[in-house]
Amino acid sequence: MKSGKRALLAAAVLISCAFLIHGELEPWIQHTPSGPAIAALFRTVPMPGGPVSILRPPAESRPALTNLIAAAPRDSMLYRLRAQEGEVALDFVAAEADWKMYVATDSDEYAARMELADFYHRRGYVETGTAPFTAGIDTKLPCHFVKMSKPLA
DSSP: OHHHHHHHHHHHHHHHHHHHOOOOOOHHHHTOOSSHHHHHHEEEEOOTTSOEEEEOOHHHHHHHHHHHHHHOTTOHHHHHHHHHHHHHTTOHHHHHHHHHHHHHHOSOHHHHHHHHHHHHHHTTOEEEEEEEOOTTOOOSSOOEEEEEEOOOO
């Protein structure tokens, strides 16, 4: 009976490990369209079964994305990818600058501003109120600014 309990315990541990150990890419990497941006994010390494593409660390991918941005400075997706890689590298100053460039270059400014707000939420900022929109600019819908602040820790 003891060996049956050990086998059951071993099976339970193996099943638990199967749930804990799995390879998953972040959605922003999974849904990146094929092209030069994918080459900036992945590199091929030789393996016994053949070459395998692996995710580059931010120290490699950020310079590659910078080169792509130099070639296509109006491509907002590249700024977005570099901002997300900056967050992974914990370089929040550079990530913030890239998020702001993403807002400035993206065709869907509303969605880009929402992603910028998400960045500030991830950094610990909370919404503290609103401010009136800039006077003299005609908008299709009523607009206002959202004020955010970060509590001192």
